[in-house]
Amino acid sequence: MRPALEATGLGVRYRRTWALRDCSLAVPAGRVAALVGPNGAGKSTLMHAAVGLLRPARGSVGVAGEVAFVAQDKPLYEGFTVAEMLSFGRRMNARWDDQGARDRLGALGIPLDRKAGRLSGGQRAQVALTLALARRPDLLVLDEPLANLDPLARHDVMRTLMGEVAERELTVLLSSHVVSDLEETCDWLVVLNGGRLQVSGDIEDLLADHLVLTGPAELAGALAARPTGGAGVVSGGPAGRQATLLVRGAPALDPRWQARPAGLEELVMGYLRSPESAALPGLAGVGT
Amino acid sequence: MIWLTWRQHRAQLLVTAGFLALLGLLLLGSAVEARLYVAGHAAPGCPGPGVACADLEVALGRRYDAVYSVFGWMPLVLPALIGAFWGAPLLGREYERGTHRLAWTQSVPAWRWLAVKLSLLGGAVVACGLLLSLMVSLWRPVFRDGIDSSFGNVGVFNMVGVAPAAWWLFAFMLGTAAGTFFRRTLPAMALAVAVVAATMFTLFGVSDHYAEPARVELTGTVILDDTDARLVGASWVDPSGREIPEPGSASGCPRRVDAGRSSRNAEAWQACLFGKGYRYAVYYHPPSRFWRFQWTEAGILVLASAALTGLTVRRTLRHAA
Structure with missing residues (x-):
């Protein structure tokens, strides 16, 4: 089976410094992969290259099927209402599960007429995740999805994510610098350190x-x-x-x-x- | 994408449309009032060159100046505002808030996002500029018909024809490019305003070189009989046909300094020079060059806008993260 995410000899450079060097890895489909490493290890860089925001200087990175991305800080248009954010997703994507997204937000008790800028941190994370999931992606890339969330919100976000993984074939790559966040949910481990790949494998x-x-x-x-x-x-x-x-x-x-x-x-x-x-x-x- | 462009930029679109509507009402009201005044007060054959029309001309001039003082600043300020509020936030705010990583990771690729936004907003800016030009061109002849066209005064010149559209487009692309290089809105706004002002003064300065100036030799007067022409330069021509910057004592005409605001001595000196066979050469651009100058200026600005578009697209797609 084709891996959901595959990088070969991937190198990314910002001006003269290499943010990522000679990185070759494959994440099999259906896995929940944890990408860990200290700050500045190249986690975001690897993710940005995987979702096409960065063009690699060396090597290549490929994704099988549709990929959805939630960037760090869960960016939303502050002045948009939640309903308008859904409208944004529907108009910017060929594949879009509007009913599913509305049901999910309804179940979480997030009002559709609330401005995105006035959501709590947990609600914001849930809306960002909902926007990504409504695209019915094959690969979901989440950059520090649990950062800046209180323990309850962390738990809720992970439950949303795991519910989706259980329901259908979905590969997830999520980054964190807190390993304990990932212990119960992830079954694949990727360790980056100083721009180099150290570990990539099944956690068990x-x-x-x-x-x-x-x-x-x-x-x-x-x-x-x-x-x-x-x-x-x-x-x-x-x-x-x-x-x-x-x-x-x-x-x-x-x-x-x-x-x-x-x-x-x-x-x-x-x-x-x-x-x-x-x-x-x-x-x-x-x-x- | 069209919905998104509207949703994200509707504030700018509505404010600009509202401003143009208000300005349109003001100009329309002023023109209607002036027409009514002319109908009620004009002597037969006025407005026209006759002496009887002088009162009417003064009254119209007062009305014109009252409105002109409102929009005399617009050739500079409006492009600066377009650059700061239409251009700078287009990419600057996306980067600043991190939403570029949301916008450019959807199914619609980043290049298309950029192409749609630049063409829709650029098109709107050009349309608004043309609308402004149309309104001013319809309003102005009500007051200035037979007095001047819109060529001589460089400020008025930039409010009519294709100049406003070209300036607005340039300012918009300048702000957009500044936004993608700074990745922040506020510095991009400041740069857009500064560069629009600098470009405007530069182009006003070099506009005399858009064409070879016409030359005419005057005798008996030093004033060109065309108030709408743009003067480029002037010099005295001695009886042998040589141009000299300033006839000295060799000319045999002593020059005495005028006291206060009187120009009696200068006029006497000029009359003396003309009497001795001197002529006064004036270099100028006649008003018939209006469209040539309009298209030259628009060409420069559109080329600059195209270059800025290229830079913006390249920079944005290369630094999408």
Whole structure:
């Protein structure tokens, strides 16, 4: 099956600085993919290139089918009423589910005659998301959809999104710099750091493939030096007499190590802390 | 797209239409009143060159000046307003509010969004400019028929013919281009106003060069008998036919300084020069060059607008994010 989003050797440059370099990834259709990375990692740049707002300097990025985008800060025309925003969507798109959009806003209790500039943060996010979903997209790209929302609004937005994903074939790519927002909803992980791709893969597979080791500090050096059986230390090191390491694969272990499965947050943090590590399909080397 | 253009820019459209309607009413009222006055007070054969018509001419002149003082500032201020309020927000506000990322990620591609907006709003601006020109051209002859056409005064010249439409289009594209380069409305507005003013003074200055000036040699007077001509320059011609900037003492005519507002000494000096065979050469543009000047100015402005459109489209599509 064709991936919903595919980038090959993608590079984007702002004047002389590269915002994104040599980025190759594929998100399979039907996934809810989390795009994480620190501020300035290139998340927005990747999304803008995917939705056609940016022309790549190198490589290419392609989307299968219709793509809808909700930019950071959920831009709406402040002077338009919610009904006029729907009218905007209907007139600017070939495919448009007006009834679905009205039903959704009705269920959320958002009045159609309210000016967009007077909506609360949560309502604004819901209207922006509704505008995107009414286009019946195959791929939905959401740039920081949960930023600046209170916990209740976050939950409501995620519920709207998950409801739609459950209902029909929809691929979602959503970015966040808060990993805990994504843990329960996403099944694919993409990690960007400093404009480079570090991780791209199924979250379950990634978690099954990584261990957190705790043990005496003096063992850490030996483990890092001798990667065995395709396994290797992603990151970590001695902190006092104890060492905590994130390792990929199943290394032959000294019995003094204590091993436990890695959590999503530990996994992401482990990679972000050592930008030279990568876990990408087709790339065997870790810690190269 | 047409609905969206209307919805987003209806404030500018309505204010401009309202302004033109008000101005139209003012001009219509003034013209009707003047016609009634002429019908009630004119001696037979007036308005015309006869001496009996002088009173009527003064009365009409007063009426003309009263209205002209209202719109004398319009050749400069209206294009500046068009640039600031039609042009600058078109892209500047989208970038400022981030809504460009909403507008340009719908099924309608960004180039079409831009093409529709530029052509609809540009067309509206040109139509409004032409309407203004039409109204002024219908109103003005009521007062100035037989006195002057609209050529001699550069301010009036820019209110009639195709000049207002060309100026408005230029100002609109200038504001739009400034909006896409600054990505903010306020600096784009300021730049549009400043550049419209600078362009206007520049073009007013160079307009004398739109054609080779006509030359005429006067004897007995230094005043060209055509109040509607645009004077470019003048100089004395000595009896041998050479142009000289200022006849000196060699001419045999002493020049004495006039006291106060009197020009008696200057006139005596001129009469003396003419008596000795000097002539006065005047360089000027006759009013028959009205359309040539109109199309030259419009051509310059339309070319500039086309260049600004190219820059705007290129910049906007390349920096859509």
